[in-house]
Amino acid sequence: MMNRDSENSEAGVIRVLTGLVWCLLALPPLGAPVLFGGSDTHIWSVAPFVMASMLGVALFFLSRLRRDPEQIDEVFRVPPAAVVWTALFLVSGLFLFTSRIPYETQIGYLRIGTFLGAYWAWTNLLRDFRRGRWMLFLLMAVAVGISIYGIVQDVTDGNMVLWEETQYGERANGTYRCPNHLADYLSLLLPFALVLPFLRAAGWPLRLLALGALVPCTWALHLTQSRAGWLGAITAVVATPCFLILRRSWKGFILAALLAPFLMGAGLYGLWQVSPEFRERGGKVVAYATDLYEAWQTSKEAEEHVGDAEGSDEDMRSIAAALVSREHVFRPMLIADTLRMHADHPWAGHGLRTYEWIIPDYRHYWDRGTGSQPKMARFAHSEYFNLIAECGWIGLGIFLFAIVWGYAAFIRLLRRAPPGAPAALIAAALAMLSGTLVHAMFDFNFQMYANPQVMALLAGIAAGPALALRRRSLPKLERRILLAAGIVASLIGLFFALQYGVSGLVRHAGDRAARAREYETAVKHYRTASTISPRSWRAHYALGELYHERRTSTLDRGQKRYWAQFERDALFEAHKDNPPNAEILMDLGRVHVFLGNKQRGFEYMVEAAEIKRVENEHYYKELGMELKKAGRYREALEAFLRAADARPSRSIRRNIKWLRERTGE
Secondary structure, three states: OHHHHHHHHHHHHHHHHHHHHHHHHHHHHHHHHHOEOOOOOOHHHOHHHHHHHHHHHHHHHHHOOOOOHHHHHHHOOOOOOHHHHHHHHHHHHHHHHOOOOHHHHHHHHHHHHHHHHHHHHHHHHOOOHHHHHHHHHHHHHHHHHHHHHHHHHHHOOOOEEOOEEOOOOOOOOOOEOOHHHHHHHHHHHHHHHHHHHHOHHHOHHHHHHHHHHHHHHHHHHHHOOOHHHHHHHHHHHHHHHHHHHHOOOHHHHHHHHHHHHHHHHHHHHHHHHHOHHHHHHHHHHHHHHHHHHHHHHHHHHHHHHHOOOOOOHHHHHHHHHHHOOOOOOHHHHHHHHHHHHHHHOOOOOOOOOOHHHHHHHHOOOOOOOOOOOOOOOOOOOOHHHHHHHHHHHHHHHHHHHHHHHHHHHHHHHHHHOOOOOOHHHHHHHHHHHHHHHHHOOOOOHHHOOHHHHHHHHHHHHHHHHHHHHOOOOOOHHHHHHHHHHHHHHHHHHHHHHHHHHHHHHHHHHHHHHHHOOOHHHHHHHHHHHHHHOOOOHHHHHHHHHHHHHHHHOOOOHHHHHHHHHHHHHHHHHHHHHOOOOHHHHHHHHHHHHHOOOHHHHHHHHHHHHHHOOOOOHHHHHHHHHHHHHOOOHHHHHHHHHHHHHHOOOHHHHHHHHHHHHHHOO
16 A cells, blocks of 8 residues: 555646646747847846756756666657767867857757757657647647747838847837847748648647648748748758658659759749849849959959969958958958967867857958948858857868767668657757758857757657657666666756856846836845856946946045945956956956056957957047046047047047147157
8 A cells, every 4th residue: 555655646647747747848949939039138038048948958867767677668769869969069179268258158058958858858758749739739829829929020111120120121020139030940940840731640730730830820921031041941841852752762752852942933033023122132143243253353353363273452452342242241351360369379279158249359351441331240141150150170071970870870760660659850950950050151040048948849859759659769777877867967957057047037126126226126136146147247337337327426535435346346356357348447447447457458458449449439538538648648549549440520530630739740
């Protein structure tokens, strides 16, 4: 009797744990797309999902524990490619030791860990396709709602995304901050929407919803006006029948793959004929390519006349003028600068998630005398170039090997899927991966937290039922070892997820208090955030900005100096954990100058101005003003001349004239 009660108690605990796991793991793929795609621009739109995902993963591994070791075959299977992906993930942890901004790299590593953990969990939880149907139904319903919202935005000429104003004009954003990321999200679901109406096991409600979802989702995708999104979507749609054919025949697949480029070309031609938006967006690419070819021809002719293998300055100006002569052609120049960034650390890169703060120091191709102002970019607008800059050749090699291994594992699963398994969903998962990899050539869609979480869920839905019906698997002992390793790794990940998430949310509370001028409360929150996560440079920087506001809001000289000392200390802590951040360097320079340590302050300001030399002339302008006040006219003149190189405003020209009169230059 006691044994039976103990078993019933254990079963009850497991049921509760499993239900909690389902709820936690479902939050990111269902909720993050609704909240700006889980963009980390707002910590509250990503931190709760990171914490929920890692907690769900940890509870999943714990819920797989059984008193009877023989039961492991029933409750824990190894997903396709998961062991190799996990090994590569652990190896890539070495990048934590080479990163220039370790805290940001830790966050990036943590996010990847939640995607991988979610894949392990979903594949095991969704081995019964009846459960997978419900998750697909919810995914499709959310996608339809977001699509309808995007269509309403277009019809009403709305410029709001939820409660925030959008910068993308007439392009449909849905609930995403950027239309390109909405396009990728919808492209992930398209292959599944194509195959589900023909899948009897899906049931009529899901089949009808998938069929109906094709209209609003494809229309919203069209209204995003995302060229990368269109290309990724067409790739996913064309790849779907190719992988369905692969289920039966390699020869048929090869023939279909050879025909695929022609089908994609036909699709693009059809869009060109019927869509004014496609002609407008695609026409810019065509015009840009034409200008670039003409500039190259000019350069070749000049080389023949001048005999200079590298071309003259006029050639370079001609090419640069062509590069910036069209709207939205900053990508090639940004990629060129990204390659300069990569060349400095070619093997291990600068560190995951460091691009935003390091790329300004490598801006170069806008310095060709064209007068063009570059656009700010947090990422390289190509996942592959972004990866090679942040993680070097080693990181790119790991990523490509993981992709190839994933294709091989899912193709093997597709070919060997037993009768009764929804093999069409495996084909859809392969098509989904193909589409998003093509999209990633021209955008940073993996940086949105929602989209990889949706991919992990869809991959689990596709692989789970086939995995459950396969007899061959790893030996029980090896699976027990993997389960134990998963428990340990997920608990470690949970610690860092809670540290990152709680610290970020407390810092967000501090931001709200600071905006309300509740200074004491804000200071308390910022200090708590930095205590929870000591390497959180954002918390230190926010505290420094708060002290700066206190310093500038008082007229008492003693009070100003009092607050300036706190400001300096907080900014220095932020600088230690994010050395390349030009904003921190500039603020640190300002407060040192105020406190009388002008030489050290000028050094910080020069370093910041040099980093921002291309994209922000105000840094050199402010440096020039401070040097001018200090009577260091020659250095001030040099600073103003550098500011004029970026953008010669009227005030800059007046200062240059005044300083030249004083220096006699």
